Amino acid sequence: MVKFIVRRLLQLIxxxxxxxxIVFSLMHLTPGNPAQIIAGESATPETVAQIEKRLGLxxxxxxxxxxxxxxxxxxxxxxxxxTSLPVSTELWPKFWVTLELAIYSMIFSIVFGMAxxxxxxxxxxxxxxxxxxxxxxxGLSMPNFWLGLMLMQWFSINLGxxxxxxxxxxSQILLPVITLGTSGAAVIAxxxxxxxxxxxxxxxxxxxxxKGLKERVITYRHALKNALIPVVTVIGLQxxxxxxxxxxxxxxxxxxxxxxxxxxxxLARDFPVVQAGILVIAVVFVxxxxxxxxxxxxxxxxxxxx
Amino acid sequence: MSSQQSxxxxxxxxxQSTKGSLFWNNFKEFYKRLAKNKTALIGGYLIxxxxxxxxxxxxxxxxxxxxxxxxxxxxxxxAEHWFGTDHHGxxxxxxxIHGLGITMIIGVASTILGGIVGILLGIISxxxxxxxxxxIMRFMDILLAFPGILLALALISILGASRQNVIIAIALFAVxxxxxIVRGSTLSVKNLEYIDAMKALGASDIRIISLHILPNxxxxxxxxxxxxxxxxVLSASGLSFLGLGEQPPSPELGxxxxxxxxxxxxxGHIAFFPGLFIMLIVLAxxxxxxGLRDALDPKMK
Numbered sequence: 001m002v003k004f005i006v007r008r009l010l011q012l013i014x015x016x017x018x019x020x021x022i023v024f025s026l027m028h029l030t031p032g033n034p035a036q037i038i039a040g041e042s043a044t045p046e047t048v049a050q051i052e053k054r055l056g057l058x059x060x061x062x063x064x065x066x067x068x069x070x071x072x073x074x075x076x077x078x079x080x081x082x083t084s085l086p087v088s089t090e091l092w093p094k095f096w097v098t099l100e101l102a103i104y105s106m107i108f109s110i111v112f113g114m115a116x117x118x119x120x121x122x123x124x125x126x127x128x129x130x131x132x133x134x135x136x137x138x139g140l141s142m143p144n145f146w147l148g149l150m151l152m153q154w155f156s157i158n159l160g161x162x163x164x165x166x167x168x169x170x171s172q173i174l175l176p177v178i179t180l181g182t183s184g185a186a187v188i189a190x191x192x193x194x195x196x197x198x199x200x201x202x203x204x205x206x207x208x209x210x211k212g213l214k215e216r217v218i219t220y221r222h223a224l225k226n227a228l229i230p231v232v233t234v235i236g237l238q239x240x241x242x243x244x245x246x247x248x249x250x251x252x253x254x255x256x257x258x259x260x261x262x263x264x265x266x267l268a269r270d271f272p273v274v275q276a277g278i279l280v281i282a283v284v285f286v287x288x289x290x291x292x293x294x295x296x297x298x299x300x301x302x303x304x305x306x
Numbered sequence: 307m308s309s310q311q312s313x314x315x316x317x318x319x320x321x322q323s324t325k326g327s328l329f330w331n332n333f334k335e336f337y338k339r340l341a342k343n344k345t346a347l348i349g350g351y352l353i354x355x356x357x358x359x360x361x362x363x364x365x366x367x368x369x370x371x372x373x374x375x376x377x378x379x380x381x382x383x384x385a386e387h388w389f390g391t392d393h394h395g396x397x398x399x400x401x402x403i404h405g406l407g408i409t410m411i412i413g414v415a416s417t418i419l420g421g422i423v424g425i426l427l428g429i430i431s432x433x434x435x436x437x438x439x440x441x442i443m444r445f446m447d448i449l450l451a452f453p454g455i456l457l458a459l460a461l462i463s464i465l466g467a468s469r470q471n472v473i474i475a476i477a478l479f480a481v482x483x484x485x486x487i488v489r490g491s492t493l494s495v496k497n498l499e500y501i502d503a504m505k506a507l508g509a510s511d512i513r514i515i516s517l518h519i520l521p522n523x524x525x526x527x528x529x530x531x532x533x534x535x536x537x538x539v540l541s542a543s544g545l546s547f548l549g550l551g552e553q554p555p556s557p558e559l560g561x562x563x564x565x566x567x568x569x570x571x572x573x574g575h576i577a578f579f580p581g582l583f584i585m586l587i588v589l590a591x592x593x594x595x596x597g598l599r600d601a602l603d604p605k606m607k
Contacts, residue, residue, distance in 0.1 A: 014444055014447075014448075015444070015447050015448050015451055018444070018445070018447075018448030018451075019448055019451045019452070022448065022452075022460070023460070026460055026463060026464055029464045030463075030464050137589065137592065137593065137596075138585070138589065140588075140592060141536065141585050141588040141589035141592050142581075142585050142588075143540055143543055143544065143547075143560075143563075143581055143584050143585065143588070145544060145547050145563070146563060146577070146580075146581030146584065146585070149563070149566070149567055149570055149577045149581070150574075150577075150578065150581070152570065153570050153574040153577075157570065157571055157574075240453030240454065241453055241454050243453055243454075243456075244453040244454030244455045244456045245454060245455070247455060247456075247459065247544075247548070248455070248544050248547065248548065251547070251548055252567070262459060263459070263548050263549075263550065266459065266462065266463040266550065267549065267550075271463070274460075274463050278452070278456060278459065278460050281452075281453070281456055282451045282452050282453075282456065285451060285452075285453045286451050
């Protein structure tokens with residue numbers, strides 16, 4: 001087990017390095033001189049040269065990359081080109097908002113997705129199964145920004161039940177979480193259903209039935225445990241999707257999270273903030289995948305031992 | 307000399323006919339299974355319907371999608387304006403009919419572009435194995451470390467927002483997903499006996515790959531293609547919604563939705579209808595992909 005984790009950690013190094021190179025090159029591949037963008041169109045060449053020197057832009061690219069990695073490792077991403085504040089000061093409060101949104105949405109997806117999937121599988125081909133799978137199909141196909149706008153229009157504007165924008169209070173949290181969590185719930189429901197059906201048709205379940213065990217015991221104690229393994233993988237992938245999907249949800253509900261920050265700063269050409277935001281999401285996603293891999297291995301091992 | 311020439315011609319013709327028939331047989335087999343699966347057929351007809359509307363629709367609608375008429379701005383659905391009008395008094399139904407094609411073309415073009423690159427890389431990786439496999443797959447892992455729309459955002463932040471850049475950005479996201487699936491399928495096919503036989507007969511790698519491996523891994527590629535078009539359409543319209551894709555006055559569906567959000571307080575229909583059509587497109591490709599997967603997966607039979 002420890003060997004497995006160490007090996008997976010070592011495998012992360014080239015991926016993290018690659019991700020850092022891509023994010024680093026964002027700034028260097030953009031047309032236009034960064035120093036010129038900071039200084040503005042009308043700046044004198046002297047000012048531009050001064051800024052270049054201050055930011056180390058006059059150094060060779062490999063040296064710059066080395067500094068970038070060194071600074072990023074200590075969460076130092078330089079200063080914003082627009083507000084001149086340190087990027088980390090701007091980023092962290094927003095990172096927690098996005099993380100909160102993603103975690104609540106994940107819980108929503110898991111609870112509703114698994115419940116729906118289990119109901120579907122246990123009553124295969126019943127009206128409950130058919131309607132759950134139809135709803136899941138629509139949930140999967142709906143643009144989440146559209147769902148968000150429609151929820152906002154009906155529940156916030158027409159009915160006045162929830163505030164239409166912002167983040168913090170329980171009433172502000174509900175609509176964004178439904179918006180972001182719906183497609184994940186749909187994916188998890190479909191996966192749970194097919195995985196449960198797979199397991200239910202296996203011999204050991206038939207044996208359990210032959211032993212005269214109650215259907216409830218079979219479903220929850222025998223089938224569900226094994227059916228969950230593929231679902232865990234899907235949940236891990238969904239979390240990455242949630243971090244990325246938060247960009248759209250935050251934009252709809254004007255939530256001051258990292259996604260909205262990234263989009264706003266792309267439009268404002270504030271690259272240090274964009275770089276840092278993208279890097280943070282990618283690194284978080286990489287480590288979540290690692291956790292999923294480890295838990296997958298762990299679940300499988302328990303079954304081997306059983 | 308001439309008899310040798312005709313002998314060569316015959317061989318060439320024979321080769322051509324087997325080449326044709328292998329693809330053709332696969333296609334016939336594919337269609338037979340497809341026709342038996344109701345889900346796939348419903349999805350297929352829905353896609354066909356949307357394509358026809360997107361092509362023929364713009365010629366049939368009587369109004370101009372960019373015709374401004376402030377006398378009727380922000381009006382709800384009526385007999386004259388089926389889906390109502392927007393803040394410039396433009397007819398939303400007409401704009402959706404014109405935008406449908408743009409949205410679908412972006413989704414399909416990015417999938418084809420990314421799919422071709424991904425298929426090539428996946429086959430090379432799976433067929434040759436070894437170091438080249440490790441390098442390609444490590445690179446794919448790096449691309450996959452950027453979840454969902456994030457890679458597209460990164461690319462758009464460099465290249466700037468335009469239709470062409472949206473297609474490139476989403477295609478880049480398609481590459482690793484195709485490469486992984488194709489690599490896996492290639493691995494399962496390449497050790498089959500008839501491939502060994504072809505090698506023993508001295509067939510070149512390119513010949514084996516293009517005539518014997520590719521036709522046999524078409525099913526997973528087609529399924530992945532259909533499912534990816536669905537997510538490409540969602541990403542593309544999402545980028546337009548954020549103002550990082552199609553720019554106004556383009557009637558692309560995500561851009562229409564983006565227009566609608568500003569008027570959500572007094573004219574909700576502006577955002578409602580474009581979103582409904584985005585969902586229709588995505589639904590059609592998802593249903594088609596689901597049906598295909600069931601129809602083509604030998605385990606399910």
